[in-house]
Amino acid sequence: KAGVTQTPRYLIKTRGQQVTLSCSPISGHRSVSWYQQTPGQGLQFLFEYFSETQRNKGNFPGRFSGRQFSNSRSEMNVSTLELGDSALYLCASSFSENEQFFGPGTRLTVL
């Protein structure tokens, strides 16, 4: 069974631009969660989607948004990029609540 996949693996953007990251969950998993990892703040929860609905959201500004499609694939978007948005963005999927499986992440660098 294929694991969680994330594309692209690396991105370089400049301040003010926007970016879209993609996540394909494990087949059969309907929940997708997104996390941001930085050296200073560690891993922080962004949001979680289930059956195309956002069920939970972390404490991030509105520049961070996401969506989920009918095939459970998910995208997250960050608008008006700031230097502080440079991070490893991790996606996780789960079949039921309480056990998440993570993808390899997308490394975003904002210049």
Place this chain on the structure above:
Amino acid sequence: KQEVTQIPAALSVPEGENLVLNCSFTDSAIYNLQWFRQDPGKGLTSLLLIQSSQREQTSGRLNASLDKSSGRSTLYIAASQPGDSATYLCAIYNQAGTALIFGKGTTLSVSS
């Protein structure tokens, strides 16, 4: 607000040593707890999931325990190997089971 703390932040041991990584949390009304491993620049690999009704889980050389009353979990690694070198993260699920709250991790270095 639930907070998760991992001590120490870094640990260096010689190969073959048994070791314990610690995780503490502020709210004892936790749900499930999961231990992960992260290699540099990579994603997270799930090691062990302890459901809230369980006290421990074992997988190979790894054993994780959960004591909700004291707000602690430990990850025991037996007979450590250089390949165990990585950052180990402890995370607790929120009530709905939809989000993880992570500690900052313990970076383990095992020398041969």
